[in-house]
Amino acid sequence: xxxxxxxxxxxxxxxxxxxxxxxxxxxxxxxxxxxxxxxxxxxxxxxxxxxxxxxxxxxxxxxxxxxxxxxxxxxxxxxxxxxxxxxxxxxxxxxxxxxxxxxxxxxxxxxxxx
Amino acid sequence: xxxxxxxxxxxxxxxxxxxxxxxxxxxxxxxxxxxxxxxxxxxxxxxxxxxxxxxxxxxxxxxxxxxxxxxxxxxxxxxxxxxxxxxxxxxxxxxxxxxxxxxxxxxxxxx
Numbered sequence: 001x002x003x004x005x006x007x008x009x010x011x012x013x014x015x016x017x018x019x020x021x022x023x024x025x026x027x028x029x030x031x032x033x034x035x036x037x038x039x040x041x042x043x044x045x046x047x048x049x050x051x052x053x054x055x056x057x058x059x060x061x062x063x064x065x066x067x068x069x070x071x072x073x074x075x076x077x078x079x080x081x082x083x084x085x086x087x088x089x090x091x092x093x094x095x096x097x098x099x100x101x102x103x104x105x106x107x108x109x110x111x112x113x114x
Numbered sequence: 115x116x117x118x119x120x121x122x123x124x125x126x127x128x129x130x131x132x133x134x135x136x137x138x139x140x141x142x143x144x145x146x147x148x149x150x151x152x153x154x155x156x157x158x159x160x161x162x163x164x165x166x167x168x169x170x171x172x173x174x175x176x177x178x179x180x181x182x183x184x185x186x187x188x189x190x191x192x193x194x195x196x197x198x199x200x201x202x203x204x205x206x207x208x209x210x211x212x213x214x215x216x217x218x219x220x221x222x223x224x225x
């Protein structure tokens with residue numbers, strides 16, 4: 001089966017600019033997660049969707065980050081305006097929401113803010 | 115979710131068996147032990163999960179003692195392609211919430 005697709009793979013922007021990332025989860029997976037991974041650290045959850053509803057966005061910097069999951073399938077994560085400290089890899093993951101509920105991750109988008 | 119402690123880094127040579135130990139003293143009765151693997155420029159990948167004793171799959175083995183306060187991920191006969199970061203996580207079976215990743219163990223396999 002196809003994995004989690006993310007685009008773009010790389011993005012370089014200047015501070016105060018805007019950027020958006022796209023994620024297409026595994027077909028049929030109800031739960032979608034966005035994680036931020038700073039170099040040398042483990043991934044940290046930004047936001048979790050169950051279908052098209054937000055389950056957990058407690059660690060999302062809401063003054064600059066936003067996310068949506070249209071029709072409970074694809075999702076976009078936006079940063080506006082970007083700061084230098086937003087330089088990181090943004091990972092999207094999805095899971096079935098039942099059984100073992102393994103999270104499957106995409107390859108991520110590496111963001112560099114200059 | 116239970117806190118885990120694992121070595122920051124390990125070195126090995128091709129063909130050797132590698133054992134990575136994880137401590138989880140505060141593991142709860144309904145918690146499972148799960149390991150993820152992350153290659154450079156990729157997202158983490160689930161490799162194995164267990165509750166007690168031993169679990170083996172095509173990638174690794176997971177050894178869990180009776181008190182469940184620690185676990186050991188065993189990689190048989192590693193190759194250069196096993197160079198990756200390995201994360202130990204502890205959470206209830208079927209957890210639908212976030213995964214809490216620590217720094218993981220960076221395994222460097224040398225020729």
